[in-house]
Amino acid sequence: MIGKSIRKWWMLFSLPTLVAFMVGFAVPFILGIYLSFTNFTTITDAEWVGVGNYSGVFSDPEFIHSLILTVLFTVITTVIINVVGFMIAYMLTKKISGSTLFRSIFFMPNLIGGIILGYIWQLLLNGVLSFWNRSITFSAMYGFWGLVILTCWQQIGYMMIIYIAGLQALPGDVIEAAQVDGASQGQTLRRVILPLMMPSITVCTFLTITNGFKTFDQNLALTNGAPSNNSELITLNIYRTFYGTAGMEGVGQAKAVIFFVIVAIVAIAQNRLSAKKEVAL
Amino acid sequence: MNKGTFRHGRLWTVFFSLVSLLWIYPLILVIVNSFKKKAYISTETFSLPNAESYAGLENYRRGIERTNLLVSFGWTIILTVGSVLLILLCTSMCAWWIVRVNNKFAKLIYVLFLFNMIVPFQMIMFPLSKITDMLGLNTPWGLWVIYLGFGAGLAVFIFTGAVKSLPMEVEESAMIDGASVPQTFFRIILPMMKPTVMSVAILETMWIWNDFLLPYLTLDIRKYKTISIAVQYLKGGYGAVDLGAMMGCLVLVIIPVVVFYVLCQRYIVEGITTGAVKG
Structure with a gap:
């Protein structure tokens, strides 16, 4: 051998x-x-x-706040990115003139670094908010939803690419058979295409969930947690515990371990859950 | 699906054209504002530069000067190209070794590489920054090793998938014909894996070129700033930001990315799909 x-x-x-x-x-x-x-x-x-250190972590209200905010952020962005990404992919695999160009444009934000994206959107959002004499740091709601918009804008194109690859690999005869049997477009989509697309959906939800939890650069550049750390996600909270306050390194590291455990559990659970769904087909 | 079955095709083209314009609008807005004097950027964000607010290339000049952006480009290129080449070489070799040897040790390190993929950077950032300082790895070329280590998981994972799909007969007959193990790998295996090499190269390039926190914490920041770090430094910790210089820098940072995108689009799409199927 x-x-x-x-x-x-x-x-x-x-x-x-x-x-x-x-x-x-x-x-x-x-x-x-x-x-x-x-x-x-x-x-x-x-x-x-x-x-x-660990008991210190759970008595830190700002950490709990950032954890809740991160979970909310992850859920919202995962849903929007995957639903919109799938819809765009579904339409752009049909015969629409210009669809190659549209795909390229939707994907483009992914190549730009998170810090740069943060400052691009700071300009746009501050510009819009200035009509009401406000800025992105006026309230944590602005910072949070700004970050949601930025993240969706960035990642929809990425997931669209994966969904397009999945849609193009679908067996054409199955879909044709469904249509010959009289299934409407909506029925074909729901009963045939969506179940067959489960592997792509699994991958994309996995990616968007882990990306959501790990978001840091965009958060740092867009608001840096302002006002008073209220728009701060968990990664930024950990970073600030390490480098923003002296003598808190131990607590920071404990937060990092907790964060790792959460990400690991979510990643493994999500994989198990969707693996089951794929088999059930 | 043939052309006849899809109705309203032209309406959808119009719809997606509008959405596409909206999609790149943030980038256009930055370009427009990069030609305005800094005082006008926050007060008249959405208007075009006029005789009063037009700043020419002044923002670009100031942006480059303040951030030393061209030097940062150099460091980022050295950091990215070196890391990606090292990752491609070492992880493809390691993946082949793991699949073909396939003993208990090989299986163990494979599981460790898988584990590496779910660990967020915050978990190791503090000890890692101290270790790189201690070992003198706080230079762009020192970080090649760190990126190889921290980024090994995904690359090894994708490469092992590719090796498993290669027919073993080819390498067996090569070795029977007297080819040494390194010869077999570099002359036969690596050329056969070329599409995978491209995919991994794209994924790792996108990651390392844009990475902020790892180089920020590990590099000797007085000497070496990557472009993301340079832009973040322009913002600074306090006081008013020079929005003009910022706009100039943003545009200059985006241009090479767009050029890279136009040149490598096919590989980028393939790279992402490979990464997704394997990941």
Whole structure:
């Protein structure tokens, strides 16, 4: 077997990636878990405090607020992005002249960095709000919905691309058979196309949910949490705990661990749930 | 579906044309405002520049000067190109090794790479920034290693999927004919995986070029600023923002992205679909 001769070459083939993986991920990850049980300012002066940091996290109202806001944000953006992304994909796979150009335009925002997007929308939203003599930092509602609009604008095109690929891979004969049997367009969509599209829907909801939880750059650039940290998502709260207040690094790391656990649970649960749905077909 | 079955085609073209215009309107607005004097940007955001408010290329000049934007472009290019090349080389080799060796150790590291994909950056950001400082990896080329490590998960995952679909007979006969293991990989396997290499390259480029927090926390920020960091620095911590310089910078940052998009659109679409199917 060729496996044996390849195995001897591990130093060349797997070692470089493994070493980088240790330095860039595994070691900081393990250190991160350890540090969440200590007080520290640099990683060399850590002092064991047990679960003290964790009880500090849940008595921090701003953290709870940012967590709730993040969940709301994720739910709203996931629904809008996937519904609109799917509808656009569905229409643009039909014979509409210019559909290639439309696809390109819808996708474009994805290539621009989050910080840049944040400042682009700050200009637009502040411009609109100035008609009422207000700005994006006037109320947390503005900051929150501004971020929702920005995120939808950014990601609808990305999910549209995935949905288009899924729609184009659908077996044409099944859809034709349905139409020959007298199914209306709406019926074909609901009873045939949507069930067949479950794999794409699973992927896209997974991506939008994790993107929602991880949103940071756009939040930082658009409002930086203003007014008084009320438009702050969980990632920004964690960041501010680390770098905005002295002596809170331990609590920050505990928040980071909690955040990781939440993201992991949501990711795994979502995968299980939709895997079941796919089998049920 | 043939042309006859879809009604109202022309109406939909009109509809999507309008929506597309709305879609790029934020970008157009930034371009228009980049030609206005800074005092007029927040007061007359939606009007075109007139004789009074027109600023020529002044905003661009000030934007470049204040942020040292051209140098930042250089660092971002070095950081992105180096990281992506290193990721492509190392993770494709590692993925082939994992699939073909397939023993307990190979399976273990594969699971670890999968695990890596669900860990958010905030979990490791503080220890990572200290480690990069300690190891002297706080330079654009030092970060190549960090991006390889933190970004390994998705790349290895996509490459293992590609390796599994390759016929093993080809490599077996190559080795029987006397090709060494590295020769087999670089002459036979890697060329066969070219579409996957392009897809991974696109996904990683989009990530690293635009990444803000990782370079911001790990780079020696006095010496090296990527473009996202430079723009964020222009905003500054306090006081009034120079909106004019900001608009100039935003436009300059968007231009290369649009050029890249026009040149590589086909690969970008393929890259995203590959990433989605595998992810």
